[in-house]
Amino acid sequence: MGLWQSYRLRLQRRRWRVRAFRKRRDLHTVANRTGQIRPSDILLFSTARNEGVRLPYFLNYYRDMGVNHFLMVDNDSTDGSRDYLAAQPDVSLWHTAKSYKRARFGVDWLNWLQMKYGHGHWCLVVDPDELFLYPFCDTRPLRALTDWLDASSIKSFSAMLLDMYPKGRIDAEPYRPGQDPLEIAPWFDAGNYSISRNPRFGNLWIQGGPRARVFFPNTPERAPALNKIPLVKWDRRYAYVSSTHMLLPRGLNLVYDEWGGEKASGVLLHTKFLDTFTAKAEEELERRQHYGASKEYIAYAEGVRENPELWCKWSERYINWRQLEILGLMSKGNWA
Amino acid sequence: MLIHTAFGRAEQVARHWTRASCPVVIHADSAVPQKVYDDFAAALSDDPLIRFSRRHRCDWGTWGLVAATQDAAELMLADFPSVRHVYLTSGSCLPLRPVEELVAYLAERPRTDFIESATTAEVPWTVGGLDEERFTMRFPFSWRNSRSLFDMSVAIQRRLNIRRRIPEGIVPHMGSQWWCLTRQTLSAILQDPKRPIHDRYFRSVWIPDESYFQTLARLYSTNIESRSLTLSKFDFQGKPHIFYDDHLQLLRRSDCFVARKIWPHAERLYAAFLGEAAAKNRAEPTPGKIDRIFARAVERRTRGRPGLYMQSRFPNRGWENGVTAGKYSVFQGFAELFEDFETWLARTTGAQVHGHLFAPERAEFAGGQTLISGALSDNARLRDANPRAFLTNLIWNTRGERQCFQFGPADNVRINWLIARDPNAQISVISGAWAVPLFRSNADFALLRREAAALQKIEAKMLDELRSPDVKARIRTWSMAEFIEAPMEPLQVILDEIGQKSQRRLAEPPRMTDLTGFGQFLQNLKNEGMHPYLMGDFPVDPAPRHGTPQPKKPYLVKKSAG
Numbered sequence: 001m002g003l004w005q006s007y008r009l010r011l012q013r014r015r016w017r018v019r020a021f022r023k024r025r026d027l028h029t030v031a032n033r034t035g036q037i038r039p040s041d042i043l044l045f046s047t048a049r050n051e052g053v054r055l056p057y058f059l060n061y062y063r064d065m066g067v068n069h070f071l072m073v074d075n076d077s078t079d080g081s082r083d084y085l086a087a088q089p090d091v092s093l094w095h096t097a098k099s100y101k102r103a104r105f106g107v108d109w110l111n112w113l114q115m116k117y118g119h120g121h122w123c124l125v126v127d128p129d130e131l132f133l134y135p136f137c138d139t140r141p142l143r144a145l146t147d148w149l150d151a152s153s154i155k156s157f158s159a160m161l162l163d164m165y166p167k168g169r170i171d172a173e174p175y176r177p178g179q180d181p182l183e184i185a186p187w188f189d190a191g192n193y194s195i196s197r198n199p200r201f202g203n204l205w206i207q208g209g210p211r212a213r214v215f216f217p218n219t220p221e222r223a224p225a226l227n228k229i230p231l232v233k234w235d236r237r238y239a240y241v242s243s244t245h246m247l248l249p250r251g252l253n254l255v256y257d258e259w260g261g262e263k264a265s266g267v268l269l270h271t272k273f274l275d276t277f278t279a280k281a282e283e284e285l286e287r288r289q290h291y292g293a294s295k296e297y298i299a300y301a302e303g304v305r306e307n308p309e310l311w312c313k314w315s316e317r318y319i320n321w322r323q324l325e326i327l328g329l330m331s332k333g334n335w336a
Numbered sequence: 337m338l339i340h341t342a343f344g345r346a347e348q349v350a351r352h353w354t355r356a357s358c359p360v361v362i363h364a365d366s367a368v369p370q371k372v373y374d375d376f377a378a379a380l381s382d383d384p385l386i387r388f389s390r391r392h393r394c395d396w397g398t399w400g401l402v403a404a405t406q407d408a409a410e411l412m413l414a415d416f417p418s419v420r421h422v423y424l425t426s427g428s429c430l431p432l433r434p435v436e437e438l439v440a441y442l443a444e445r446p447r448t449d450f451i452e453s454a455t456t457a458e459v460p461w462t463v464g465g466l467d468e469e470r471f472t473m474r475f476p477f478s479w480r481n482s483r484s485l486f487d488m489s490v491a492i493q494r495r496l497n498i499r500r501r502i503p504e505g506i507v508p509h510m511g512s513q514w515w516c517l518t519r520q521t522l523s524a525i526l527q528d529p530k531r532p533i534h535d536r537y538f539r540s541v542w543i544p545d546e547s548y549f550q551t552l553a554r555l556y557s558t559n560i561e562s563r564s565l566t567l568s569k570f571d572f573q574g575k576p577h578i579f580y581d582d583h584l585q586l587l588r589r590s591d592c593f594v595a596r597k598i599w600p601h602a603e604r605l606y607a608a609f610l611g612e613a614a615a616k617n618r619a620e621p622t623p624g625k626i627d628r629i630f631a632r633a634v635e636r637r638t639r640g641r642p643g644l645y646m647q648s649r650f651p652n653r654g655w656e657n658g659v660t661a662g663k664y665s666v667f668q669g670f671a672e673l674f675e676d677f678e679t680w681l682a683r684t685t686g687a688q689v690h691g692h693l694f695a696p697e698r699a700e701f702a703g704g705q706t707l708i709s710g711a712l713s714d715n716a717r718l719r720d721a722n723p724r725a726f727l728t729n730l731i732w733n734t735r736g737e738r739q740c741f742q743f744g745p746a747d748n749v750r751i752n753w754l755i756a757r758d759p760n761a762q763i764s765v766i767s768g769a770w771a772v773p774l775f776r777s778n779a780d781f782a783l784l785r786r787e788a789a790a791l792q793k794i795e796a797k798m799l800d801e802l803r804s805p806d807v808k809a810r811i812r813t814w815s816m817a818e819f820i821e822a823p824m825e826p827l828q829v830i831l832d833e834i835g836q837k838s839q840r841r842l843a844e845p846p847r848m849t850d851l852t853g854f855g856q857f858l859q860n861l862k863n864e865g866m867h868p869y870l871m872g873d874f875p876v877d878p879a880p881r882h883g884t885p886q887p888k889k890p891y892l893v894k895k896s897a898g
Contacts (some may be wrong), residue, residue: 012865051741064365136580136582139483139580139581139582140580140581140582141601142581143601144599144601147599148577148578151575151578152573152575158647158648159647160646160647187710190709190710190711190733191709191710191711191712191729191732192710192711192712192713192718192729193646193725193729194721194722194725194726194729195645195646195647195649195650195722195723195725196564204647205649206647207721209375210711213707213713213717213718216696217713217715217717217718218715218717220715220717220718220721221721227647231819253802255647255648256647256649256650257637257648257649257650257653258650258652258655259642259651259652260638260639260640260649260651260655260656260657261637261638261639261649262636262637262640262646262648262649263635263637263648263649264648265646265647265648275833279348293838295452311842312707312711313707314707314708314709314710314711314712315711320554328644328732329646329647329648330646330647330648331636331646331648331649332633332636333633333637334572334634334636334637335631335633335637336569336577336628336629336633
């Protein structure tokens with residue numbers, strides 16, 4: 001990479017940060033409990049819109065993992081999730097009615113909150129339908145991982161998005177608040193992911209899984225990106241570029257080994273495909289607030305209306321992280 | 337006991353030692369804030385067997401660690417005259433066996449010094465490329481904090497060939513910094529009249545804490561056991577592995593006396609090992625028992641799993657350590673020349689045999705499936721968006737089961753080069769066999785001619801690739817004419833190499849397509865100005881004018897008898 005490109009990326013990073021700074025005005029404080037944050041706390045950042053039904057399980061899942069404080073942006077929910085979140089003792093909540101799209105799908109808002117509150121902390125950025133898994137997560141708390149990353153001088157940790165789905169129609173079984181979504185949607189695609197390198201940002205670009213297979217078989221290049229870097233030891237000079245797929249400075253995107261070895265990595269179980277999905281796809285279709293002119297949602301809405309069955313005879317049923325390790329979807333790397 | 341953090345744990349462990357009447361001298365890094373230090377010292381002030389030594393700044397790999405150890409050891413030897421062995425530990429060390437067992441073990445070996453100590457020439461431990469040079473250069477800059485200055489000073493000294501003189505009588509040794517020395521040896525080191533010379537020398541050696549005592553012990557000890565009683569595992573960067581709750585059984589089985597590093601929040605480990613003593617145990621420490629798991633971690637981090645491409649392993653070309661995960665066979669021209677070749681091959685080898693995986697319409701998976709292991713789709717667009725990922729995925733998903741597939745110039749041939757440089761691939765080509773389906777088809781001749789020209793051009797290019805010097809696959813090519821002459825032998829060789837089923841000679845050969853009129857077909861192409869050459873020299877039939885009038889080669893059963 002030449003100096004020129006390096007300079008341009010620096011400018012771009014500055015632009016995202018300035019943009020995040022401007023977008024801070026979108027956010028109105030509902031409950032600010034950030035005073036509770038201690039210097040060593042692990043923070044979670046998330047944007048939610050009408051995810052009320054998922055929130056109880058989501059919050060408990062990450063509390064048990066060892067997240068100390070949640071910083072959430074409520075994008076004008078109408079299902080009462082704002083009040084629910086505001087009442088949680090470890091949640092700081094901001095509200096906005098502004099456009100999700102014009103905040104670059106929430107990235108600007110979270111970049112701003114991270115800039116302000118995340119500096120020097122390990123920050124996890126996930127959506128309410130994403131469940132983070134890392135090696136040994138059944139026996140070691142998240143702090144064991146972040147301590148180890150600190151000791152190894154690693155600043156960012158990759159966790160690929162793994163789409164989970166039910167057997168049978170997506171809307172067959174209703175999801176109840178507090179329920180483990182994996183009870184309904186425990187299936188996933190084990191080995192149909194294709195990877196290429198993004199020369200500009202140095203990150204890997206992963207596509208595939210059931211969404212590429214069922215919704216984008218004829219336009220695979222439009223299938224959603226599955227690479228994510230959700231856990232970062234944040235510095236106020238950092239910025240997410242596009243969702244949590246990639247960051248600047250570029251060094252943070254080098255979460256993979258290029259010389260044959262394996263670095264440690266995790267998985268984000270993506271429990272999007274519950275009965276709530278059909279309604280959500282229709283709604284998003286109307287709002288047109290999602291990435292790429294909501295093409296993804298158009299494809300979903302069409303695919304879902306026809307035959308919402310993602311399961312096939314080669315689908316794999318989720319057991320635990322060790323299974324995903326053996327399948328090669330994540331790795332322990334050097335952590336033993 | 338050297339500490340700099342996790343004071344609660346340090347206090348817990350210190351009290352564990354004194355409970356077994358072992359005195360403890362604690363050194364706390366001078367970087368620890370005074371307030372924290374005072375609280376910690378006050379908390380332990382009720383224990384008469386605990387002392388605190390003068391504080392030094394202990395940056396990694398600096399002299400401070402040695403100075404701290406010297407002061408603490410002097411204090412220990414002066415204040416507790418009954419002490420015979422001194423054990424150097426850190427705040428993140430955890431005694432795994434009852435202290436009484438360690439005391440008994442040392443009492444049985446009153447003259448033995450346990451200190452890992454080896455000359456630089458004989459061990460491959462060093463990380464960072466400095467082994468002997470760490471004793472012959474000066475290191476004024478911190479490796480941690482000013483790496484570039486550190487590297488620059490090393491480069492300058494190398495360039496100018498600056499070498500320090502090693503003090504007389506000293507042979508540099510290195511080893512784990514966690515030792516257990518006898519009073520005799522330790523006091524000899526500390527009271528040596530030449531100590532100022534030694535100290536001055538080691539002050540600017542790199543990582544003196546791993547060489548000062550290790551070297552000097554060699555001067556005075558009568559009986560060195562070159563091993564550390566502290567169980568400590570290092571990763572590929574030379575950083576110690578950390579132990580967690582789930583290592584409990586592993587640590588128990590090791591029979592080691594002390595382990596480091598323990599994660600300070602490993603509640604179960606601290607509870608288990610600092611709690612009640614277990615049954616009497618006089619076993620020798622056997623750290624080897626747990627080596628395997630940590631050796632595997634290093635292997636995974638440095639070499640990875642061959643043929644795996646994933647979010648945290650995406651090797652550059654040439655660094656794959658195995659382009660694919662397992663052996664597979666590629667057949668070009670066989671399915672065209674033989675009838676029902678795939679069924680025959682599957683029956684003979686027991687392997688999974690696919691059709692043309694890279695066919696233009698779809699990936700022809702075995703058994704006509706539309707999806708296969710790993711939910712890999714037969715959709716041609718999905719496949720062609722990244723053919724390389726398609727193939728490596730297929731081989732990874734079916735590891736343990738041999739894969740065979742058909743290939744040819746009518747397929748997506750972008751993958752040809754990847755296969756050619758993959759040592760796992762076995763490629764067998766009958767060149768020119770693509771003409772057989774054309775010959776048997778019922779299309780207009782003009783169309784066939786164009787098609788034949790195109791296919792021949794593509795196959796010629798593929799063959800060129802297979803002849804490149806960088807090829808790693810096992811490749812065999814025959815022209816079609818050559819192959820038809822003696823088909824059994826090549827088939828036998830290929831099957832032997834796949835070597836899954838029958839070691840016997842081939843009993844049942846595949847049935848060859850009826851080629852009557854093929855020579856004429858080729859001649860017709862030639863007459864049209866398209867020169868088919870890849871299939872070799874085919875006579876215009878009926879081939880042999882003399883002898884039987886009947887065409888001779890619809891079957892090749894005859895040769896199979898053998």
